[in-house]
Amino acid sequence: MCAWAKDIGIDLGTASVLVYVKGKGIVLNEPSVVAIDKNSGKLLKVGADAQAMLGRTPGNIVAIRPLREGVISDYDMTERMLKEFMRKISGGSSFFFKPRLIICVPSGITEVEERAVVDAGIQAGARRVYLIEEPVAAAIGAGIDIALPDGHMVVDIGGGTSDIAVISLSGVVESASIKVAGDQFNEAVVKYMRRKHNVLVGERTAEQMKIEIGCVYPQEEDASIDVKGRCLVTGLPKTITVHASEMLEAFEEPVERILEAIHSVLERTPPELVGDISNNGIVMTGGGSLVKGFDKLVEARTGIHTQVAEDAISCVAEGTGKSLESLNAMQDGTVNLSRRRQMN
Incomplete structure (x- = not known):
């Protein structure tokens, strides 16, 4: 059977796109970046190849991220990126059968933003597109049986949004989606380096610092990393040593906003479900x-x-893949997913 004849689940994230093919599992994990020639409009690279160009392109080439804060910011580029990823997973062969897609979206997405995602999926070659909220997919991917009358809280911190949800009986009871996540952590690092060290660092350097020494809770060992940037005083390259303890200060504002959102969701949750959550605990997913x-x-x-879930980065994609088993039921309207759209 050709790749397009299979049902496909897509975690269309601000930072990365993960593609799950029914029967095969996750077959693609690439950064959500495209590189184009501004003069001709030609698509040059997508994914990891395009990410390597960020901040390093000549004047006629631009590397962009077509998704911002969990939603599509550049429709045309998102559509072209999806098409290219679909071509990759098929080995570049031509298709006679179109797949059905389930695409993850933040829980706070508007109907206009939903329609943009559905249309992009259709234009990329899908026969029909369904949407599933990220915290629902994350819960399924983390191994939680969401069909039970039992409350579970999931905190999914992605690249553009953090989604907090209380799930019971296959639906979202209470939720919050805030545009504070991995990207804002990177921005916080850039601002901190400028403010405290008078050094300008790029987005990729900030990402590396977050991964290697980033922390939001005091650590026993104060790890460090040598960081290269441009001195804002002299304009020359400068290397400084940054410690993990400094990241606590850098991350303070975005972390507080996520904690406030978690607290807000708990406040609005029915007492019986709060009791369930106290027993079941909170599960965290996302990079x-x-x-x-x-x-x-x-x-x-x-x-x-x-x-933190065992495979936190892949949880949403895995959950989307598992929900493919319910596609026929979704067509019949018998699966209670909290938010879904479909289009012929």
């Missing part, structure tokens, strides 16, 4: 949850046992 000490900080502030 942002891997910042050192995030689970400990959430546990300290809520008093509820918190853990």
